[in-house]
Amino acid sequence: MNDGPVSTFQFLGLTFSTANIVSASVVFVLVVALVYFTSRHLAMKPTSGQNFLEWLIDFTNGILKGSIPAKEIGGFGLYGFTLFIFLFLSNELGLFINLALPNGATIVRSPTSDPVTTLTFSLMTLMLAQFAGVSKLGYKAHFGNYLKPFKVWIVISIFEEFTNFLTLGLRIFGVIFSGEMLLGIIWKLAVSHGIATMIVAVPLEMAWQGFSAFLGAIQAFVFVTLSSVYISQKLEIEE
Amino acid sequence: MLSHLVIGSGLYFGDSIFYVVCFLLLMWIVKVLAWKPVTKMMQDRADKISNDIDSAENSRNEAADLVQKRQAALASSRSEAQTIVNDAKTNGQQQREQIVTQAQTDAQTLKQNAQKDIEQERQDALVNARNDVADLSIEIASKIIQRELKADDQKALIDSYIEGLGKQHES
Numbered sequence: 001m002n003d004g005p006v007s008t009f010q011f012l013g014l015t016f017s018t019a020n021i022v023s024a025s026v027v028f029v030l031v032v033a034l035v036y037f038t039s040r041h042l043a044m045k046p047t048s049g050q051n052f053l054e055w056l057i058d059f060t061n062g063i064l065k066g067s068i069p070a071k072e073i074g075g076f077g078l079y080g081f082t083l084f085i086f087l088f089l090s091n092e093l094g095l096f097i098n099l100a101l102p103n104g105a106t107i108v109r110s111p112t113s114d115p116v117t118t119l120t121f122s123l124m125t126l127m128l129a130q131f132a133g134v135s136k137l138g139y140k141a142h143f144g145n146y147l148k149p150f151k152v153w154i155v156i157s158i159f160e161e162f163t164n165f166l167t168l169g170l171r172i173f174g175v176i177f178s179g180e181m182l183l184g185i186i187w188k189l190a191v192s193h194g195i196a197t198m199i200v201a202v203p204l205e206m207a208w209q210g211f212s213a214f215l216g217a218i219q220a221f222v223f224v225t226l227s228s229v230y231i232s233q234k235l236e237i238e239e
Numbered sequence: 240m241l242s243h244l245v246i247g248s249g250l251y252f253g254d255s256i257f258y259v260v261c262f263l264l265l266m267w268i269v270k271v272l273a274w275k276p277v278t279k280m281m282q283d284r285a286d287k288i289s290n291d292i293d294s295a296e297n298s299r300n301e302a303a304d305l306v307q308k309r310q311a312a313l314a315s316s317r318s319e320a321q322t323i324v325n326d327a328k329t330n331g332q333q334q335r336e337q338i339v340t341q342a343q344t345d346a347q348t349l350k351q352n353a354q355k356d357i358e359q360e361r362q363d364a365l366v367n368a369r370n371d372v373a374d375l376s377i378e379i380a381s382k383i384i385q386r387e388l389k390a391d392d393q394k395a396l397i398d399s400y401i402e403g404l405g406k407q408h409e410s
Binding site: 016017020021024025028031032035036038039042043044046050053054057077078079081082083085086111114116117119120121123124 | 252253254255257258259261262264265266268269270272273274276277278280281283284287
């Protein structure tokens with residue numbers, strides 16, 4: 001949640017948000033731990049951890065195969081896989097761990113409840129799409145796509161890129177941010193009038209937490225799906 | 240609430256860079272730790288399964304071939320056995336005939352020999368009897384004429400007599 005004072009610090013002339021840095025580091029460690037502990041003792045006959053990991057890889061590959069032709073997936077598989085685990089764990093992190101400094105500034109929360117994070121990932125996806133388009137079609141064919149079906153269309157094409165960037169990033173931000181905000185509001189309600197409100201609010205909080213966990217998974221899925229759609233659009237020449 | 244996002248009031252662009260670096264690093268770690276080995280393992284498994292399917296197909300074909308060969312061998316051995324039995328039958332038949340013929344010839348020979356022997360015996364007996372009769376006649380004659388006769392002198396006479404006797408007897 002971002003409704004308290006924001007703890008920031010300056011480094012090399014850039015402004016950093018402490019909460020984002022710490023949360024991202026936590027997610028980073030969690031992802032590394034996840035893939036490390038599930039990828040030990042790989043065997044032809046998979047055991048529990050390997051089963052899970054292979055299921056996850058199949059799952060994200062399945063998302064990508066939905067829009068990108070199978071022979072062109074290549075490195076996007078790794079991108080989609082990493083993106084999915086990172087976003088999923090980011091979405092879920094804030095639901096279970098929400099720490100604040102004594103002055104009220106949050107220090108650990110969902111990294112994705114900050115638009116800077118989500119727009120960074122959104123931008124990264126669109127840059128990757130541009131890169132993929134250029135590397136597959138060449139500059140001429142790639143940028144020629146913006147002039148189709150007729151030259152004036154370039155206005156709409158560029159505008160579309162911009163809206164893609166915003167909607168991709170802000171969709172996940174909105175869901176996660178509102179989820180965490182509502183959790184905070186329900187908690188304030190719980191502690192506002194003692195035991196009576198606590199009894200009402202705690203089941204509500206649990207229900208909303210469960211729903212948010214579900215939404216977090218859906219949003220990670222949607223983000224990867226839309227990423228693959230945007231990338232696939234750049235891989236083909238428009239008629 | 241989102242006041243910090245308003246342009247100019249300290250938007251933390253640094254985070255974006257941090258996230259990008261973090262994500263790229265994470266992608267690399269995931270690639271080294273899990274992605275490469277696991278996808279390789281999955282590919283290996285897929286290859287192994289397709290190989291197994293192929294080799295199973297081959298084994299099945301080989302087994303079918305083998306069955307065909309075995310059946311052919313069985314049929315040929317059966318016909319061979321038939322030939323052997325037939326040969327044996329023919330041989331047996333031939334041998335039987337040979338033995339029977341041999342036995343018949345032997346019996347014929349034996350019979351002829353026996354007949355020859357009998358003839359011989361008869362001749363001998365006849366000669367003996369002739370000699371005895373000659374001696375007896377001479378003795379009788381010498382008794383009758385009371386004089387010593389030389390057997391040899393008279394022999395021709397007696398022989399001719401007996402010849403005539405034999406002829407008389409035979410006819």
